[in-house]
Amino acid sequence: MATLHRSPTDNWLTLPVATWQDTYETLHLWTQIVGKIRLALTPKINHWWHSTLYVTPRGLTTSTIPYGSRNFQITFNFLLHQLVIETSDGTTRIIELAPQSVANFYQTVINTLKEISIDVRIWTMPQEVAAPIPFEQDEKHTAYDREYAQRFWQILVQTERILSRFRSGYAGKCSPVHFFWGSFDLAVTRFSGRRAPQHPGGVTNMADWVTREAYSHEVSSCGFWFGGGGQEALFYAYAYPEPEGFKDYPIQPQEASYSSDMREFILPYEAVRQANDPDTMVLTFLQTTYEAAANLAQWDRAALDYAPVLKS
Template sequence: MTTTTHLSSTDRWLPLPLAAWQDTYATLHLWTQIIGKIRLALAPKMNHWWHSTLYVTPRGLTTGTMPDGSRSFEIAFDFLQHQLLIETSDGIVRTIALAPCSVAAFYRAVMSTLKDMGIEVRIWTMPQEIADPIPFEQDEQHAAYDAESAQRFWQILMQADRLLTDFRARYAGKCSPVHFFWGSFDLAVTRFSGRRAPEHPGGVPHMADWVTREAYSYEVSSCGFWFGGGSIEASFYAYAYPAPGGFKDYPIQPPAAFYSPDMQEFMLPYEAVRQADDPEAMVMAFLQSTYEAAANLAHWDRASLDYQPVVKG
């Protein structure tokens, strides 16, 4: 007989305050940048940098399939076995342990393993969207890896990915995948109105203006989950570009959500979600109401763009 285990909401939504894992966070952020830059270098170029992202899996994060000449390969973080798994379409498999080691050591291990597998790739080794970056091959400073924290990071990502994917399914217009941006270390999904946006002014800290302008070349309503930084704890977030008049004052749900002038986006603290009687309903209310703030104020064609998934009658 098969036994099904049902997790409570508190089991699914695990605590992960910044102070408890900040060193592992910093190291893992840089490790994901190394793998993400490999995908950026090899994957066919797509609009809005969609070819550079990672994806949540039942075991961790993956690049998905990448080309290597006539064959293909994949790199995946496995946070159950705590290993980096590299597999090619011609049957070659290599693993690298995820354990405390410097960014420089991890970079050397990844690049030498790829070379041994016959995969040639060169990446720009300067980290992105990080203050005071150190080239990967020189970074002996960041070397922490707490396995439990890494696993919690992935388990939280799975819950966020599940809800963002459900939200994505309710839109018929152009929409990004639910994907993990290794630069900003967040999970995001973006809806598009179909209209061009005014040129982005740039000025995003630690990001080249030409990168930002491609990302925001069309009008968007974007939402996601961020693990926090500085004095800000983990949160769901939502923003629009360009932000229509009245956006920051639009009434949104739930009451725990607020507009952050510093971040220029709506935020819903993860801890409020964790403590809620119905975390899923709280998050979905936030995603839907912040989308309506962008779409209603900017007069999107919601009759054509919004979608109700087909249910068998």
């Protein structure tokens, strides 16, 4: 494998889409399998918050999933390259993360769960991907490069850290920092408290009623996406519904812009990597794009914005 160059601080790693496309596509589908298991067994929470994954010091996890009088969790460990299944009765099962087809990964996970008396059925059609292949039939996607898998996770660690810091400045309803396995991005969403007009839907391989539940209320949302379809990785921010004047609002930093195709503000990941102070650049982007949404839509910022109480 070719040498990959790191940024000066070693925190923001290079990961151009073309260098890891095959691993990207396989990991996307593996996370969908695990995410759909959580979705199938976890009590429903508004906006599909019961379906997402979370960043850990070693990878991604479902967090606790209830199952009868027991519970369990499934974790991708990208340091040891393992999928770890742990239950509340002390059982642990480990599946090696290595090059293998989506079909094999799916069957191994389902069979391993059955061995520890967890029976789950999921809809096996992938979501939000072009030309989806049912998991049990997918022999096309087989790549798993350890270096790229670790870089993917390490970028998530940095992004989760900053999104969590940004999340702390809000007293209104706000989502956790979620990894959405459908769109393969990390996001946090602030809510104004008002209901939104019905979303038009139209997301690739996603039922419109699913999207409408996600956007039932007015939001300002931001996050990080790993790229695809000719687009490199980027930070993004959008509002639903988008208020008049949103795309022309004077946001910062200067490297950010509004994408008419994506209908959101974007900040290229490479600009962040090359910045002298990446954290400040991203936080400035998140704050000014939130202000664009909240100010133009006349959110009650006096009630919603939050400054943590500090010790005197």
